[in-house]
Amino acid sequence: MLKVSNLSVSYGNTRIIRNLNFSLGEDEILMLVGPTGCGKTTILQALAGLIPISEGQICLDNWRATPDRFVQPEKRNVGMVFQDFALFPHLSTEQNIYFRLKNKELAERWIQVLGLEELRHARPATLSGGQKQRVALARTLAHNPACVLLDEPLSNLDAALKDSLRWEIRNALKEAGVPAIWVTHDQEEALSVGDRIGVLNNGVLCQLDTPENCFSEPASRFVARFLGEASFLPGRLSDDQKTVHTTLGEAPAIPINDASDQVDLLIRPDDLSLQQDSTGHGHISWVRYEGGARFYAVQLDDDTEVKVRVSHEHRLEPGERVSLSIITTHPLAAYAKR
Numbered sequence: 562m563l564k565v566s567n568l569s570v571s572y573g574n575t576r577i578i579r580n581l582n583f584s585l586g587e588d589e590i591l592m593l594v595g596p597t598g599c600g601k602t603t604i605l606q607a608l609a610g611l612i613p614i615s616e617g618q619i620c621l622d623n624w625r626a627t628p629d630r631f632v633q634p635e636k637r638n639v640g641m642v643f644q645d646f647a648l649f650p651h652l653s654t655e656q657n658i659y660f661r662l663k664n665k666e667l668a669e670r671w672i673q674v675l676g677l678e679e680l681r682h683a684r685p686a687t688l689s690g691g692q693k694q695r696v697a698l699a700r701t702l703a704h705n706p707a708c709v710l711l712d713e714p715l716s717n718l719d720a721a722l723k724d725s726l727r728w729e730i731r732n733a734l735k736e737a738g739v740p741a742i743w744v745t746h747d748q749e750e751a752l753s754v755g756d757r758i759g760v761l762n763n764g765v766l767c768q769l770d771t772p773e774n775c776f777s778e779p780a781s782r783f784v785a786r787f788l789g790e791a792s793f794l795p796g797r798l799s800d801d802q803k804t805v806h807t808t809l810g811e812a813p814a815i816p817i818n819d820a821s822d823q824v825d826l827l828i829r830p831d832d833l834s835l836q837q838d839s840t841g842h843g844h845i846s847w848v849r850y851e852g853g854a855r856f857y858a859v860q861l862d863d864d865t866e867v868k869v870r871v872s873h874e875h876r877l878e879p880g881e882r883v884s885l886s887i888i889t890t891h892p893l894a895a896y897a898k899r
């Protein structure tokens with residue numbers, strides 16, 4: 562099991578990671594997300610032993626690293642997968658996977674599982690991006706790592722390939738039965754592939770929870786905005802704290818961090834329905850056509866802006882007046898009004 566306690570990491574006098582705590586189950590996949598520069602790669606590097614830590618400790622199976630007790634990267638049994646694949650260009654698929662490997666049996670298993678048999682003698686230059694990343698993953702897993710760290714493994718691939726490869730990688734990690742930390746900039750990838758999501762901001766873990774909880778009960782407005790489109794609708798929380806009354810109707814609510822009385826309700830674009838209505842709640846500010854859907858920004862008469870996603874068949878123009886209603890039946894997060 563991987564256990565990180567009170568971990569802090571600094572570059573010179575600048576603290577990059579502050580007081581990080583988490584542990585990962587046997588085959589758990591943690592998706593690490595956060596704005597650029599918030600410290601995601603720094604965490605991976607600290608876990609892999611590529612940079613020293615300034616406080617706290619990291620424990621994995623049979624080693625424990627602290628600021629005073631550095632454990633060399635080669636003693637950690639941590640596998641890394643990078644966005645640029647990091648394959649040796651002069652070696653074939655098989656030679657890349659066999660590199661520095663004592664037991665070739667495990668390599669053969671991953672060559673089969675990841676569908677690399679026919680590419681065994683190909684050089685990286687002749688492989689597609691997706692194939693290269695499968696080779697890199699096979700090479701990592703062939704070493705039987707105790708933990709795998711993936712730093713944006715799909716960011717150099719096109720959208721169609723990303724979608725299938727993310728599932729291949731997830732399945733391979735589950736089959737290997739290792740804990741993994743996967744850094745991504747893709748919200749959809751984080752929500753669909755992870756067992757849990759860690760949302761990092763400025764070196765601090767703001768929320769560590771299941772994808773569902775991070776999305777529907779974000780610990781803060783920052784997390785709400787980071788994991789998808791978020792509008793905040795003013796309302797009043799009932800005395801029993803279970804319902805919020807708004808200009809668009811009432812909705813079941815979950816108060817976040819002791820919110821009470823005057824609140825802002827988190828509205829996702831699919832929580833609302835929209836209809837043309839000359840006496841409605843506001844007007845359309847802009848619209849984006851998305852193929853299967855249309856995405857509208859609606860300016861309410863109290864100046865609040867809410868975003869709504871509806872079927873592409875629902876065609877309205879900027880300036881048209883509309884009414885909105887809350888159609889969700891699940892509770893919506895309510896934050897204390899600022």
Ligand SMILES: Nc1ncnc2c1ncn2[C@@H]1O[C@H](COP(=O)(O)OP(=O)(O)OP(=O)(O)O)[C@@H](O)[C@H]1O
Pocket residue numbers: 572577595596597598599600601602603604
């Ligand atoms: N070797 C270094 N020396 C000094 N500062 C560094 C070094 N490497 C990274 N940093 C700083 O540490 C902070 C965190 O960087 P890091 O690469 O971990 O962020 P990240 O969340 O992975 O960003 P991105 O999403 O853009 O990849 C940044 O402010 C960066 O400038």
